[in-house]
Amino acid sequence: MPIAENHVVLLDGGMGQELVKRSARPPTPLWSTTVLLEEPKLVADLHADYIDAQARVITLNNYTATPWRLAQHGLSHELPALHAAAIAAAQQGRKQAKSEHPVVVAGCLPPLVSSYQAEDVPSADQCALDYRLLVEVQQAGVDLFLCETLSTVLEVQEATRAAVATGKPVWVGMTVDDQDGTRLRGGESLAQGAQAAADAGAQALLINCAWPEAVSQGLVVLAQFGLPFGGYANGFSHAAALKKGQTVAHLSVREDLTPEAYTAHVLHWLSLGARIVGGCCEVGPAHIEHLGQALLQGGYTLSCQPMPA
Numbered sequence: 001m002p003i004a005e006n007h008v009v010l011l012d013g014g015m016g017q018e019l020v021k022r023s024a025r026p027p028t029p030l031w032s033t034t035v036l037l038e039e040p041k042l043v044a045d046l047h048a049d050y051i052d053a054q055a056r057v058i059t060l061n062n063y064t065a066t067p068w069r070l071a072q073h074g075l076s077h078e079l080p081a082l083h084a085a086a087i088a089a090a091q092q093g094r095k096q097a098k099s100e101h102p103v104v105v106a107g108c109l110p111p112l113v114s115s116y117q118a119e120d121v122p123s124a125d126q127c128a129l130d131y132r133l134l135v136e137v138q139q140a141g142v143d144l145f146l147c148e149t150l151s152t153v154l155e156v157q158e159a160t161r162a163a164v165a166t167g168k169p170v171w172v173g174m175t176v177d178d179q180d181g182t183r184l185r186g187g188e189s190l191a192q193g194a195q196a197a198a199d200a201g202a203q204a205l206l207i208n209c210a211w212p213e214a215v216s217q218g219l220v221v222l223a224q225f226g227l228p229f230g231g232y233a234n235g236f237s238h239a240a241a242l243k244k245g246q247t248v249a250h251l252s253v254r255e256d257l258t259p260e261a262y263t264a265h266v267l268h269w270l271s272l273g274a275r276i277v278g279g280c281c282e283v284g285p286a287h288i289e290h291l292g293q294a295l296l297q298g299g300y301t302l303s304c305q306p307m308p309a
Helices: 017-021 033-038 040-052 067-072 077-094 124-141 153-164 188-201 210-227 258-273 285-297
Strands: 007-010 057-060 104-109 144-150 170-174 180-184 202-209 230-234 276-279 302-305
Touching: 017 040, 033 040, 033 067, 033 077, 040 057, 040 077, 040 285, 057 077, 057 124, 057 144, 067 077, 067 124, 067 285, 077 104, 077 124, 077 202, 104 124, 104 153, 124 144, 124 153, 144 153, 144 202, 153 188, 170 188, 180 188, 180 210, 180 302, 188 210, 210 230, 210 258, 230 258, 258 276, 258 285, 276 285, 285 302
Parallel strands: 007 276, 007 302, 057 104, 104 144, 144 170, 170 202, 202 230, 230 276
Antiparallel strands: none
């Protein structure tokens, strides 16, 4: 077995849900934005907890700080400051973590309007404009870009193109149907999304924010593209029920996805060839810590970047 097959990039877990648990404030549609303004220490502490749980990549807590979402709340002028705060929190988390292993910071290019709902995706021109703006306010403070929870080929194309233009590594995460991991939530095939990402210059292909069982289905598709691939699942019962303007408080949580159960899913992904893994919503530091220990005990080397075969 080539040594590259033993190298695994361990991402962090979900931010928003874990921050809700740690804060006395109720969640809002702009939760990850308001917590940066009101309780930045919670964000830095959570980044540090993921690093101490063995994560090698932490992602900026800027998921809801998109131009459209901020405009709906009269906060468009806060976009640069909010992303600067997200970068500062990630840097502080890396500084205060007890673990001394290398860690990189990933910029986040999320859905621009709402998660999971393809009908809410803006036009190609608007997507291109907004993703370029998000890249502009993040690029100086990140090591790579993670396009994530994308449910249509259009989002994949425009987010990837905007990020690739920086010259930094770009990893593209797509969200798939919980019942059919070979299809994007918008209805197009995962293969179409993966091809669009590869054509636009993505360096890795991922599936995120779907059931771990659906991730397993989709990884078989991603394995055909010759790029490093992997996944990070959520712990929701029915994520697709979330509508524009709602908070995740509307969603129920799967009780069966304990750290042990989640680790078992991830080990199956590794058997399929995945080499970038982590967690999404409702997958917290305890899950990542258990997973990290299992990987180390299993003889894997944890890395910040996927190794070439």
